[in-house]
Amino acid sequence: MSEPISRMTMHNVGGADGGRLDIFLRKLLGQCRLSTIDQQHLLALPFQLRDLPAQASILHEGDSARVCPILLSGFAYRYKIAADGGRQIVSLRIPGDPLDFQSLYLQTIDHHMQALTPVSLALVPLPALEQLAEARPSIARAILVDILIEASIGREWQLNIGRRHALPRLAHFLCEFVYRMQLIFAHSSDEIEVPITQEQLADILGLTPVHVNRTLKTIEQAGAVVRKGRRLYTRDVAALAQLADFTPLYLHRDNAN
Amino acid sequence: MSEPISRMTMHNVGGADGGRLDIFLRKLLGQCRLSTIDQQHLLALPFQLRDLPAQASILHEGDSARVCPILLSGFAYRYKIAADGGRQIVSLRIPGDPLDFQSLYLQTIDHHMQALTPVSLALVPLPALEQLAEARPSIARAILVDILIEASIGREWQLNIGRRHALPRLAHFLCEFVYRMQLIFAHSSDEIEVPITQEQLADILGLTPVHVNRTLKTIEQAGAVVRKGRRLYTRDVAALAQLADFTPLYLHRDNAN
DNA sequence: GACTCAAACTGACCCAGGTTAAGGATTTCC
DNA sequence: GGAAATCCTTAACCTGGGTCAGTTTGAGTC
Incomplete structure (x- = not known):
């Protein structure tokens, strides 16, 4: 490097x-x-x-x-x-x-x-x-x-890592990702590619890659995300938000008004 | 309230x-x-x-x-x-x-x-x-x-919660507490009262009160802290720092120079 | 000095997530 | 298009820390 x-x-x-x-x-x-x-x-x-x-x-x-x-x-x-x-x-x-x-x-x-x-x-x-x-x-x-x-x-990540189980934790992160992407790219589709490997997801969430894999499978079965080949896409943000106990207040999107 | x-x-x-x-x-x-x-x-x-x-x-x-x-x-x-x-x-x-x-x-x-x-x-x-x-x-x-x-x-707390086990996690927090207290009160003693209940420590560390209690016992046996009655005191900051993998860079104490 | 209440402690049990160790699928790069 | 690397996936097993259900010990308070 x-x-x-x-x-x-x-x-x-x-x-x-x-x-x-x-x-x-x-x-x-x-x-x-x-x-x-x-x-x-x-x-x-x-x-x-x-x-x-x-x-x-x-x-x-x-x-x-x-x-x-x-x-x-x-x-x-x-x-x-x-x-x-x-x-x-x-x-x-x-x-x-x-x-x-x-x-x-x-x-x-x-x-x-x-x-x-x-x-x-x-x-x-x-x-x-x-x-x-x-x-x-x-x-x-x-x-x-x-x-x-x-x-x-x-601070929201601290709460996420410290107090949420693997499934809501992962869902919360994905939900935040979509919200932020939608804000900067001003598009409203739920389907966004998440260009993050499972190992990196693990390091974001304080989990192991193996457990991220298991949890991702569950979230996919719930229809909230899709995987094609090696790629991960969000699919149903409402479902993610519900799994995740997600409230976007902490993103302060109202501050520009 | x-x-x-x-x-x-x-x-x-x-x-x-x-x-x-x-x-x-x-x-x-x-x-x-x-x-x-x-x-x-x-x-x-x-x-x-x-x-x-x-x-x-x-x-x-x-x-x-x-x-x-x-x-x-x-x-x-x-x-x-x-x-x-x-x-x-x-x-x-x-x-x-x-x-x-x-x-x-x-x-x-x-x-x-x-x-x-x-x-x-x-x-x-x-x-x-x-x-x-x-x-x-x-x-x-x-x-x-x-x-x-x-x-x-x-950010250091994120690392602490996400990637350190209970013992180094608790020791790290206590170590940080002493450093910050010494900075504001300009005294160098290792013995500082930590006015935090075990339940609150648990909520800082992303643990349960029961496990904080167990971990505190271990740290006390190592001589790094003392408990008198219901009160917790740090005792040996060097020992805490060693248990904790503590490096104070993130406190930016050099910034005032 | 009994009464109250919050906090500390303990033991038995359990489970979410870690660990290990494969093998399998994609992507990348000659 | 074949080799190499990286990433994903799965299964079997294990353990750190959670859960539950108490008992005990302070520290106020009247």
Whole structure:
């Protein structure tokens, strides 16, 4: 595995190409309001495009970041490792999501981040983002709101891991995944591919791959998901929500209104 | 149980009494630097003092806050409830900690908060805090840093609940508790009272009270904690850290330097 | 110093999910 | 299109921690 992004320095930061950052703007607009001027400033941010293969390291614990990666396409996850080698995925990031706002304010990265699928990233130099946040309070606020919503999702995951059995736990995660995907891609179909291996699902849920497999079978028999070949698709979100005791309040989708 | 603080409106906000907020300032200074002027502004914040008994409700899911409570003494915790009644404590707050910076930026509270022991709170009107954060960027930054460090602790709890067995899990929590207490109270003794019942420990750790009891017995036999009557005291932090696979990086104690 | 109530403790039993160890199916890559 | 790698699947067995059903020990309180 090559050098993580968090160890990179930037050369040749190209001129802005607003079209690429469009999905990032849409993501922020789903969480808080921004004036037309703020939107233009965001789209005008300088960045370098970077494509990475699945499994590539994006952040490394202990590093200090110099760029803020934004996920233009593909999926990525934060994780931590226990002394016995156990891995816990603590956050899943989907297209449009900023990956490391935290390093604007904290010196040291406290977890790892990896590409789940092939990804393309916009690497925004931290100083550019810092200056923008200082100059425009509502952009600073948008950053904060994203940080807070991710933290809220983290608390829901704590409840999920600590207090729900395997079946509702898995269903809850899948349900959240669909909700978030629908919000950013603005489509309403229940059928979404979940590009996550059973081993990774296990590390999200605090289970073993074997038990994820068993549980997935049950959920498929209930008609809530389908598997085709090696791929997993959600099928019936209402069924998932019912299995899961799912309430979307913690996603704060009302905050943009 | 009476009305939660998050449903309160404020009357008679007294003149500032900086001495009371001193512990709050100390807490923030442990996480980031602040100029003398910033410090004076913080101490000059208007607030109303409020003493509450143990178990009192402080925040209620679904509410919108009008005040930001700051914990001057005592302990409090955030928690969430699953459909089957299971409770997960997602955050423990200790003296000096702000309890709801989140409501500066999000409309709806996504979890509950309760007093663990009798507490005294300084209730700061949200508008006063908002104005201060807007006027002084380094205070806005201090707020953000606190939010980020709490989120980092939450991620460590996810790892703890999802991937550590009962014994290291409990030891890890106790170790973190001592570290945080030592930071705010600036004393170096290993012997600290942990004012948390076994049932509450269970809800922090995603275990049952019965198993917390068993595990506590083991940890006591290892000499890492002592119990006197109904009270629990830490005794040997190095032993706890070793049982727990504890690394304090995620507390970001270096960030103030 | 008895009465009350919450919290701590204990033992017997049980089960959800872990472990181990295969084999089988897809995908990827020469 | 064959080899290699990765991922999925299943079965048999095991165990960490849950459940149930008590008893005991404080700590207030009058």
